[in-house]
Amino acid sequence: MAHVVVGLGNPGPEYRDTRHNVGQRVLDRLAAGDLRGTRWHRDDGTELSEGRWRGDTVRLVKPLAFMNVCGPVVARALRRHAAEPHDLVLVYDDIDLPLGAVRVRMKGSHGGHNGVRSVIEALGTSDIRRVKLGIGRPDHKADVPDHVLTVFDPEEMEAVDAAVADAAQKVLTLLR
Numbered sequence: 001m002a003h004v005v006v007g008l009g010n011p012g013p014e015y016r017d018t019r020h021n022v023g024q025r026v027l028d029r030l031a032a033g034d035l036r037g038t039r040w041h042r043d044d045g046t047e048l049s050e051g052r053w054r055g056d057t058v059r060l061v062k063p064l065a066f067m068n069v070c071g072p073v074v075a076r077a078l079r080r081h082a083a084e085p086h087d088l089v090l091v092y093d094d095i096d097l098p099l100g101a102v103r104v105r106m107k108g109s110h111g112g113h114n115g116v117r118s119v120i121e122a123l124g125t126s127d128i129r130r131v132k133l134g135i136g137r138p139d140h141k142a143d144v145p146d147h148v149l150t151v152f153d154p155e156e157m158e159a160v161d162a163a164v165a166d167a168a169q170k171v172l173t174l175l176r
Contacts, residue, residue, distance in 0.1 A: 002057045003175050004083045005030070006074055008092035008115040010149075011064045019135040020067060020148040022160065023091035026131070027060045029168045035060065044080055045073045053175055059083075067115040071122030078123070089129045089174050090119060091167060095144060097134025100159030102166045104174065105130045129174050131167050 009021030016024075027049070031038045035051030035058055042048070047062040059081055063073040078088060092115060097103060107127040110117035120126050138147040152160050 002059065002081060002083055002087060003053070003089065004059045004061055004078060004081055004087055005089045005091060005171055005175075006061045006063065006077070006119075008067055008070060008090065008119075009062065010066050011062075015149070017151045018149050019152065020093055022093045022133045022135060022164065023131075024062050025160075025164045026091045026133070026167045026171065027062060029164050030058075030171065031060055033168065034172055044076065046077055048077075053172060056175065058175060067118075069118055070115050071118030071120070074119050075122040085123045085125050085128055088123075089131060089171055090116065091131045091171060092116060092133070093135045093148065094132040095135055095137045095148065097132060097136075099134055099136035099156055100163045101134035102163050102170060103132045103134075104170050105132065131170050131174070133163050133167050 005027060007024035007027035009015065009024040015021055031049045035053060038049040038051040040047050040049045045064050047064060049060040051058050061077050063070040065073045092113065106129055109126060110120055138144060
C-alpha cells in the first residue's frame with residue numbers, strides 16, 4: 001500500500017518559516033525522524049521524499065505551487081503515484097485553532113482555507129484525512145492574509161515545535 005502525505009504551504013525560501021507553511025514543517029520532521037533516510041528532490045511540480053512506514057511506502061509531498069492553487073498539483077501527484085484520495089493525508093495550518101493545537105479530521109469542508117478548497121475542488125471530494133495545526137487568529141479579520149505570511153515569534157516556537165511533533169505522530173497514526 002502507498003500513502004501520500006501532503007504538507008500545504010507556499011514555495012520559496014521567503015515563505016519557508018511562515019505560519020502558512022507549518023504543514024511542511026511536519027513533513028520535514030517526518031523525513032528527519034520516523035521516515036529517516038529519505039531525501040528531498042524535485043518531482044513534477046513538487047518536492048518529494050519517499051520512505052517506508054510499517055512496510056508501506058510513504059510519499060511526502062510539498063507542492064511547488066502557491067497555496068490557493070495547489071489542488072491541481074496535489075491531484076497530479078496522486079495520479080503519478082497511483083494513489084487515490086483515500087490514500088492522502090493533508091497537513092496544514094488552521095487559524096481557527098489556538099496556537100499549538102493539533103486536530104485530526106477524516107473529512108469535511110475546507111473551512112475557509114483556500115489551499116484545502118483548491119485540493120477539494122481538484123480531487124472532487126472532501127473525504128480527505130487531515131491533520132490541522134493551530135496558528136492562532138489575528139485580532140482583526142483584515143489581518144488574516146498578513147498573519148498567515150508572518151514567521152512565528154520566538155516566544156511561540158516552543159508551542160509550534162510541540163505541535164509539529166504531535167502532528168507528525170498523528171500522521172503516522174493515520175497511516176496505520
